[in-house]
Amino acid sequence: MGRDLASVLIPEEDLQAKVKELAGQIDVDYAGHELLIVGVLKGAVMVMADLARALHIPVQMDWMAVSSYGAGTKSSGVVRVLKDLDTDIEGRHVLVVEDIIDSGLTLSWLLNNLRSRNPASVEICTLLRKPDALKVPMDVRYVGFDIPNEFVIGFGLDYAERYRNLPFIGTLAPHVYGGE
Ligand code: 5GP
Numbered sequence: 001m002g003r004d005l006a007s008v009l010i011p012e013e014d015l016q017a018k019v020k021e022l023a024g025q026i027d028v029d030y031a032g033h034e035l036l037i038v039g040v041l042k043g044a045v046m047v048m049a050d051l052a053r054a055l056h057i058p059v060q061m062d063w064m065a066v067s068s069y070g071a072g073t074k075s076s077g078v079v080r081v082l083k084d085l086d087t088d089i090e091g092r093h094v095l096v097v098e099d100i101i102d103s104g105l106t107l108s109w110l111l112n113n114l115r116s117r118n119p120a121s122v123e124i125c126t127l128l129r130k131p132d133a134l135k136v137p138m139d140v141r142y143v144g145f146d147i148p149n150e151f152v153i154g155f156g157l158d159y160a161e162r163y164r165n166l167p168f169i170g171t172l173a174p175h176v177y178g179g180e
């Protein structure tokens with residue numbers, strides 16, 4: 001494991017502090033409302049679990065699983081719902097929780113899909129965002145960290161389904177994904 005990692009981009013303490021900070025903002029913004037937080041599987045599992053425990057307002061939790069069709073590793077924006085919400089979101093305040101916004105194509109599709117169900121509101125909270133990779137304009141209310149356009153792993157994010165359990169965000173050594 002150790003030699004697969006190129007560097008630690010965001011240490012565990014920084015992640016934990018940032019999630020608490022985001023939770024503090026969400027507590028203030030949604031005071032007096034009941035919030036439905038929606039995690040996008042599987043990457044958002046860690047941030048959902050930590051965010052939910054740091055919130056003081058009443059929340060319900062639900063999950064969606066989506067897959068982006070597309071050649072290779074690039075997102076195409078053509079999305080298939082693998083697991084839909086269990087909750088009827090009509091009239092509800094919804095906060096979509098994401099691990100990372102890269103091109104934004106998947107999330108853009110998801111937002112249109114959720115908005116068509118007539119919720120009271122839909123906002124986004126993402127732990128990470130790659131501003132240089134964004135292909136569609138997107139209004140993101142809560143952003144943990146803006147990061148460089150590099151492939152990252154850990155804290156829910158995988159490479160070939162591995163490394164999701166790392167408690168920090170790291171970058172992979174080139175030999176792991178076929179370089180050198
Ligand atoms: P988008 O549609 O925004 O391009 O795709 C977002 C999804 O691609 C994320 O939810 C995540 O699953 C995956 N992704 C994008 N960038 C990275 C990255 O740097 N590392 C990992 N592990 N997954 C990423």
Ligand code: MG
Pocket residue numbers: 040041043044098099100
């Ligand atoms: Mg995601």
Ligand code: MG
Pocket residue numbers: 157158159
């Ligand atoms: Mg993945």
